[in-house]
Amino acid sequence: MRKADVANIICEKVGLSKTEAMDRVEDVLNILKTGLQRGEAIKIAGFGNFIVRSKGERKGRNPRTGEEIAITPRRVVTFRPSQLFKKHVNI
Amino acid sequence: MTKAHLIEKLSEQAPTLSHRQAELVVNTLFDSIRDSLKNGEKTEIRGFGSFRLRIRQTKEGRNPKTGESVEVPEKRMPFFKAGKEIKELLNQENGIEKSS
DSSP states (O other): OBHHHHHHHHIIIIIOOHHHHHHHHHHHHHHHHHHHHTTOOEEETTTEEEEEEEEOOEEEEOTTTOOEEEEOOEEEEEEEEOHHHHHHTTO | OBHHHHHHHHHHHOTTSOHHHHHHHHHHHHHHHHHHHHTTOOEEETTTEEEEEEEEOOEEEEOTTTOOEEEEOOEEEEEEEEOHHHHHHHTSSTTOOOOO
């Protein structure tokens, strides 16, 4: 499934035009992205939590050359699915 | 940010929607992702990330009370991988560079 498929489902369920549904999907994604960029955790009941974690510098290797390189500190997003979501995919 | 905050913000940003519609948009979005994984189909949202299933294989476990060996059945787990755009968005400030 792609973004357009999600928009189509919303279009049917909510009764919006396809373009409007697509625009509203983009709105939601932008709100989520802005929150994550601020370092906020996003908690969606029944779905799961998106959490921003900071990782310190660590050593890695170039898998091709075996050369040791430093991996720069960075922020990553992790997703923890809710109990309900986990249950949903195992029925 | 909770789902209620998200709905609130969507309402503000999209004044053409009623509050009820904003709620439905948000709920339908997450429900559709959940349902796709339930059907074994992955969902890829450009600019955000992709959701797919990871299969945890059967393993041998033990009943902690009796010590009896039991087989833990295969399990499916929802898995999210952040997209490139998000990764860059999170690492462009404070001079934190992305490495290739």
